[in-house]
Amino acid sequence: MTRIFRDFWDSSLTARLTRRVLVIVAATFLLLLAILKIQYLMERDSLRDATLQMQAYDISSRTIVDESGAPKVVLPEGLHAAYSRPDRPYVYLILDGEGRVLASSHGMEEPLAPVPAQGEDPLFRNVDLSTGIDYYGITVPLGNTPFHVQVAQGPAHSDVLEDSLIEEFLEHSWPFLLALALGISAVTVWTVRQSLAPVRRLSYMARNIGPASLDRRLPEDNLPSEITPLVHAVNTSLQRIESGYRREREFTANAAHELRTPLAVLKANIETLSSLEEVPQLIDELGDIERLVTQLLRLAQVDNLVLRPGEEADLHAVALAVAQQLASMALASGKSIELTGEQGRVPVRGHADFLALALRNLVENALAHAPRSTSVEIRVGADASVSVIDEGPGVSQGDTARIFERFVRVKPGAYKGAGLGLSIAQRVAAAHGGSISVGREPGRGAVFTLKLPGDPPVSAP
Template sequence: MRWPNSLRNRVLAVLAASMASSALVVVLASTLLWEPFTRWVLRDQIEDNGEALSRLLRFDAQGRPIGVDESKIEPWLFDSFRKEVMLRVAESDGRVVFATDDQMAAFTRDGKAFEPLRQSFTFTLHGVAMHAATIPFEHAGIRRFAQLAVSDRMVLQMRESIGFDVLRQGMAALGITFVAIFLVTIHVALRQALQPVREASSAARRISPRTLAERLPTSGQPRELRPLVEAFNVALDRLQRGFKTQQEFLSNAAHELKTPLALIRAQVEQAEAGAWRDQILDDVDRVARQVQQLLLLAEASERQNYRVEAIDPEPALREAFDFMERVAARRGVTLGLQLNPALRFWQADRGGLFTLLKNLLENAIQHSPPSGVVTLAAGPQGFSVIDQGKGVAERDLPRIFERFWRGADRREQGAGLGLAICTEIARAHGWRLSAHRRSPGLEVRCDMAPVVEVGPDDGEPAAAAPPPGNGRSDLPHGAGFQAGYSQALRRALF
């Protein structure tokens, strides 16, 4: 048997199976025991009715029974069903002193004499099977016996015409009502009981390499699941320590490499000029750049390095644009900046946003041909960087954000970390980066719709176009993400 995956569904399946099994047992038991059970119920009812009738008898002045209390028992019952329902009162010797059918003989078992005791029995009267009960009672100090007899054919007729239909309808209504109430109550009860499990599941979904400090709540968890939750939290402790050690090693190694690289560069610069000297300096600069990118990647992966707040994005966009314009000019590439008039405040770390824009623009410039155009277009819901280079093959689009991945037209000065750093910064802000083929070139979009104020315009980036004038600005760089890295980047780029 294949069980449902959900714990709630499993509990419901067990309960449903239990209900079905119980219903089957009840049906089988009812089928086997229905006849003796109904006869027992009939005999018991006749005894109860006979005892009730004995208390409703009316007596004359001499204490002899003369009828029943018509205010309690309407007389038509014994008049209309004279041959089907009969009441007689007998003395201890079997002599009848009152009868509703005017037959002054006590009811007895077939072939037996009257027995002055409480009992239920069957007998045949004029060929009709009868169910009878003898009930002793006392009145005015005299002990007598009330006898009630009901014909079997009347009982069967009422049971066939009325009883079974009413019973079936009643059982169906009762069953439907019970099932409906059961499903509602068990759903509410299970939902409440499994609430701690759902809270733990939600907490587990929120855990990522950037939120390893979070733990699953153990309070309120079922006793059977608590060891699993605690073991998961212990595993998170180990994972957090390992991730922290890895990040510290990456940062420390990059820092330690900067000093010997600087010493090597200083020693090479003192040597005589020549092709070998320029080649070694280029190699040292390339390694220094890769070390710097490793540092940026390590810092971009740590969420505590960000200070997210509402900022006006236009100064940050113009700052990154101005910063990369000199790089573009050296390669003969034109930068274009297009700002949507509906641009509003973004929730971002200013330094992290600068690095993200700088890396995307740098990547687009390095893949653009001379005289090409790279456009930075921004709107209320995000921004995009569009180049006019060779683009990326469709099969490689999902891989361009991977660490250390480089395409077929790989650049010797690249380490394959620029877009990986962009991915880390975007994830820390809750944004999403995506790459799309253009004709020609590539477009990288940053969608920040979940955390941005949306203006009246949808902010869709327009086609590439160069900006009017040179668009230069002397706006200061922001703080928050790696406050002291901008000068190092300038030294690496220029």
């Protein structure tokens, strides 16, 4: 019980729901009491008015006019005793047309209220100045005579006593009402806690999911409909985390393998170094290792790439810069680079350096597979796309999906490289919300197209 009331004041979902439910219950309870009070007052006033009319009719029926024209009230013993009590709970008066008292129950000489005119409310509430008693009464005509009957009830009548009993009951029943409120609070807290028990079980299961148990998922059966979408979203996130974690482990293993081989070769060559003539070969091997490390660093940078709002690049300028950078490499291998398509500014939302990195990898891949004395075309499109076209053997249908995976080389040993260039290019495209597709140009070789999303942004003049 102590824990239940302690939980009522914390910031948990259980406490919040409990407090809100109790506020609603309390507001409903108070509204119900107010409605009952209003209904009681209406019924009480209606009953009191009806009682006064009955008393006035009773007095009228027992009033006679003698031969001299004076009214006289003749009451049976029971009524006479009620209208003769010294505390004056009930009184009556017989008034003439001008409101003078002709007869009364307690020798009263002044009327309690003036005789109402035609159409006025016959009910009244007034204080008898001679006794200080607050009366509530009614004035009605006495049949076809010029007289009026005035009857009234004082605070000692039975209806007032009944009201006092009700008020006294309410005053002395607060311990019961308090105990009832505490009981409702405890039951509400317990009910809410039981309703949220599945959420606590899910929290416990989620806390036990770690790097060694990423294959676990939270159960989605027998849950409240409000919780199921959240649990499904958590499971989807866990699936993505597991996939990313698995890729990172594979990446680490592949990177270690790719670095181990050239380092082992380099170590063996250094150990068997017999003359300085072998130094250029060692430098070339060190260059391969340096390129691999550089690509690994670039891949890590691409994985953390986040575009800033409003960041913009010129796709034509990026393509021109890449063509100029790789021109010497192409000439050294007996090939050339041709820049075609849009020659003006092609603004896109993106990071110029990373777009250049992706395009450079695509062009280097094309140069590696293109035959000598051929040209690699860089075609810039007005639809925020850039294509790299070579005259090599192309990509087979079965390899189009694999070539973008890390450390994948379709023909190992045929070309230098660790198989990271296309993977980096695809990651850059994905970070920009775009994609890279691969196809075949009729009469030529492979076509790699980098497509960025949406319409190009409008640049300020």
